[in-house]
Amino acid sequence: MSEQYNPKELLICMSARQMEDNKAAFIGTGIPMLAASLAKKLYTPNLVSIFEFGGIGSSLADLPMAVGDSRTYYRALVAGKISDVMEMGQRGMIEFGFIGGAQIDMYGNINSTCLGPQEKPKVRFPGSGGANDIGSSCFRTIAIMVHDKKRFIPKVDFITTPGYLSGPGAREEAGLPKNSGPFRVITSLGILGFDEKSKRMKLLSTNPGVTVAMVQENTGFELLLADRITQNEPPTKEELKVLREVVDPQGLYR
Amino acid sequence: MDHTYIGWEVFGTSPVLRRVAESGKVKMTEWSNAALSWRMIAGAMGVPFIPTKSMLGSDTFKYSAAKVVKDPFTGDKVCLLPASVLDVGMIHVHKADMYGNCEIEGINGFAPEMARSSKKLIISCEEIVDTEYFRQNPDRNIIPYFLTDAVVLAPYGSHPGEMNYKYWRDNDHLKDYYELLGTEEGTTKYMNEWIHGLPDHDAYLKKIGTSKLKQIESEAKGR
Numbered sequence: 001m002s003e004q005y006n007p008k009e010l011l012i013c014m015s016a017r018q019m020e021d022n023k024a025a026f027i028g029t030g031i032p033m034l035a036a037s038l039a040k041k042l043y044t045p046n047l048v049s050i051f052e053f054g055g056i057g058s059s060l061a062d063l064p065m066a067v068g069d070s071r072t073y074y075r076a077l078v079a080g081k082i083s084d085v086m087e088m089g090q091r092g093m094i095e096f097g098f099i100g101g102a103q104i105d106m107y108g109n110i111n112s113t114c115l116g117p118q119e120k121p122k123v124r125f126p127g128s129g130g131a132n133d134i135g136s137s138c139f140r141t142i143a144i145m146v147h148d149k150k151r152f153i154p155k156v157d158f159i160t161t162p163g164y165l166s167g168p169g170a171r172e173e174a175g176l177p178k179n180s181g182p183f184r185v186i187t188s189l190g191i192l193g194f195d196e197k198s199k200r201m202k203l204l205s206t207n208p209g210v211t212v213a214m215v216q217e218n219t220g221f222e223l224l225l226a227d228r229i230t231q232n233e234p235p236t237k238e239e240l241k242v243l244r245e246v247v248d249p250q251g252l253y254r
Numbered sequence: 255m256d257h258t259y260i261g262w263e264v265f266g267t268s269p270v271l272r273r274v275a276e277s278g279k280v281k282m283t284e285w286s287n288a289a290l291s292w293r294m295i296a297g298a299m300g301v302p303f304i305p306t307k308s309m310l311g312s313d314t315f316k317y318s319a320a321k322v323v324k325d326p327f328t329g330d331k332v333c334l335l336p337a338s339v340l341d342v343g344m345i346h347v348h349k350a351d352m353y354g355n356c357e358i359e360g361i362n363g364f365a366p367e368m369a370r371s372s373k374k375l376i377i378s379c380e381e382i383v384d385t386e387y388f389r390q391n392p393d394r395n396i397i398p399y400f401l402t403d404a405v406v407l408a409p410y411g412s413h414p415g416e417m418n419y420k421y422w423r424d425n426d427h428l429k430d431y432y433e434l435l436g437t438e439e440g441t442t443k444y445m446n447e448w449i450h451g452l453p454d455h456d457a458y459l460k461k462i463g464t465s466k467l468k469q470i471e472s473e474a475k476g477r
Binding site for chain 1: 257258259260261263264267268271272275276277278281282284285286287288289291292295306307308309310311312313314317322330331332333360361362363364365366367416418419422423425474475
């Protein structure tokens with residue numbers, strides 16, 4: 001019998017499995033931090049976490065509460081500054097970026113700025129922070145999101161972070177670096193990628209108990225489907241134990 | 255208002271700035287984190303703008319004051335960020351001398367470029383040291399004194415935020431603070447209790463209490 005877990009824990013575990021060892025990755029605030037901390041303890045001890053305020057390669061012994069707090073550079077390689085890490089990113093030295101968002105469209109454009117018009121929004125969110133820079137520069141940007149029809153929509157209210165914009169060639173046309181852009185979207189329902197040619201979002205795998213039809217029903221645009229859609233393993237006992245007892249023992253993010 | 259992020263990360267969006275933005279009364283000009291830092295670097299360099307690849311193609315760009323031009327060398331599109339020159343900059347540092355030479359330990363965000371792009375610079379510090387400290391450790395001085403206009407001694411001046419290596423954030427205080435900021439009345443209540451109602455910084459520290467200050471000091475991870 002598998003252990004009980006909540007939707008957030010599922011997202012964290014799925015995201016942790018997407019981290020790659022020996023790679024540099026920008027870690028955004030919230031779930032990416034938990035996923036990086038969990039991955040560092042279980043799967044990718046040599047992950048070089050990069051936090052946008054200047055921390056490079058923290059041991060992640062304690063869970064950061066902000067991308068500029070001291071845990072982001074505890075026993076790290078560098079305690080630097082924003083421009084330093086962002087310049088390295090812009091130069092193409094940071095392969096991965098993990099970020100969150102409130103809305104996403106089929107080309108992976110992400111909104112974390114507002115609902116409704118920017119001048120007088122219905123709901124105002126924090127805004128870009130480092131997200132725009134990460135999504136502009138990284139070769140593989142990975143978005144982590146709750147999956148429903150309100151969030152996966154045909155047109156985002158505001159493109160905070162550029163995905164493939166209006167489709168194939170649009171990033172290059174806008175002047176963004178070649179071969180950069182969205183790579184994966186890890187959601188409460190499954191994992192999605194992007195079709196190489198059309199740049200449209202494509203379902204790769206589903207989470208435990210989730211069918212392909214359920215994913216499509218909860219998506220506001222037509223999804224492409226991988227030839228073979230796999231089932232993701234549920235969070236393991238070990239993942240949940242380490243997450244609850246070592247990564248976030250105080251339940252700050254629960 | 256030029257801004258990049260009006261969030262409290264783990265807590266959510268800043269309730270005060272959210273009210274301001276949703277009222278439509280203040281024009282929110284969007285930037286990325288890198289863009290704000292680079293704008294200050296342009297200001298610090300004394301040049302009118304700086305070219306970047308960030309912001310291109312996005313609505314963050316559309317609602318900023320940046321421009322896109324053709325790079326005269328390659329013909330590629332490039333984003334130009336206008337230099338940021340601040341009327342007043344305020345930075346809290348670990349150590350300063352009476353003239354305004356400064357040391358920050360740990361990451362420093364965009365403090366060096368901010369110091370260099372401000373017309374007037376106010377420094378607050380945890381500790382005032384003798385200039386001899388910087389004479390012996392010039393590599394630790396990130397702000398030469400001639401950039402600084404005023405130095406204020408304010409131990410625990412980062413509270414309820416943290417100070418690298420010295421004290422951790424006061425999470426209890428931040429939580430209460432964030433909740434109160436949820437309404438106008440709560441915000442006024444907080445301001446009256448913790449700012450307007452107190453005569454000075456010493457009174458603020460006394461109100462927080464020695465045991466809390468000791469606690470956050472013990473929670474800071476040392477070197």
